[in-house]
Amino acid sequence: MKTKLLGAALVAALLASTTVPTLAETIGVTLARADSVFLTILRQGMEGRAKAMSGLTLQVEDAQNDPQRQLDQVRNFIAAGVDAIVVTAVDGDGTPAMTKLATEAKIPIVYSVHPPADLETLPEKTAFVGSDEKQSGTMQTQEVCRLLGGKGAAYVLMGPLNNHSSIVRTQDIEDVLATPDCKGISIVDRQAAGWDRIEAQNVMTNWLSSSAEFDAVIANNDEMAIGAIQAIKAVGRDPKTVVVAGIDATPDGLAAMKAGDLDVTVFQNATAQGAASVDAAAALAKGEATDRKIWVPFELVTPQTMEKYAKAQ
CATH class of the missing domain: 3.40.50.2300 (Response regulator)
Structure with missing residues (x-):
């Protein structure tokens, strides 16, 4: 099971990249809760990356912090025939059921930020993007x-x-x-x-x-x-x-x-995590291999260093 670490330079390159693939796909995204400040920034990172990919559409749903609602959203994405699914999980315990549904439907699923309970046993066409x-x-x-x-x-x-x-x-x-x-x-x-x-x-x-x-x-x-x-x-x-x-x-x-x-x-670089989640979902939808774990490093912020991070948001 491969693991990829996105260092600071690689994160910057990811966000600044002007060369993106041409796609014609729909990615279903279910967010744990839309009223989260952090997940709002994550969503913006996803949307910014999708906008740079010609023909890529995101269908974003709010799980409202309800595990059953989120599972139903995954079912709806599958029924609608999306090309890939991205999940920021309400509850890690509910992720094996989502993995099973997506795998049976042969639809790639990417977990973003919140790791799935089955992180160490993720099957093919699945990935996790987050920070340690x-x-x-x-x-x-x-x-x-x-x-x-x-x-x-x-x-x-x-x-x-x-x-x-x-x-x-x-x-x-x-x-x-x-x-x-x-x-x-x-x-x-x-x-x-x-x-x-x-x-x-x-x-x-x-x-x-x-x-x-x-x-x-x-x-x-x-x-x-x-x-x-x-x-x-x-x-x-x-x-x-x-x-x-x-x-x-x-x-x-x-x-x-x-x-x-x-x-x-x-x-915690929500923008980079959002972009990397879309990249992974798009790659898997095209049948390309991707790392099962894609890590975006945490960085300590103090009053002495905060200006750098204010510019990053």
Whole structure:
């Protein structure tokens, strides 16, 4: 099973490429949720790549965070006779059924961002495009540890408890805080906030009402980090007195960093992932071979380096 890593130079070349194949295909795309900031950028990356491919059409559907709805969308794509399918999965546990349906219909399927449960056993004409989550939470928490000098207390805001990215990012936090240089940092509490700004604000508000001492908030994504910042400001506390960390380096996340409220984030190149997902789906639809795993690296973002990433969005 082959694995391809898209380095920074290769990612840049992918996005800047002016030589694209001529196609006459329809790719069905089902997004886990259309109201996600990150997945909106991913979709834009897909649409930009498809626009550069003459004759390629995307049919995009919103699963509304409902695994059954997403499975039905895959069934509908198959019934409509699309040439390939791209899925950002609501729930990794539901992906084997989608893989089976697409394989039986002889239609290529590409999983984007959220890895499928059957990642290690993907059959022919399937692929995964994403970033290695072992990098994301690790980079994030190592920087938090550095800023705290290896001592303090932190709250952890998690994504959905059944989501692969959330599970791995949270485990990354725990693994880093177990290392000798960072074991002086304890976790006060951890709660799921569904990748959502408002949910995270509510969770953080409840934590603040407990009067527990804390020095950092480590969130599985920028949206939840921003929700925590809003809650901290609402009680009259300056967020600059706390280390707040997110992941994704979304435009809103970078704006919060520029304002001095967000201290750490990790760039997940949604635009490149979207483009690479369309490339893989188009190649498989033409009967061409592609790597089963296509990795787009994470990159640490700090106030000192954020301008570079603001230009990338």
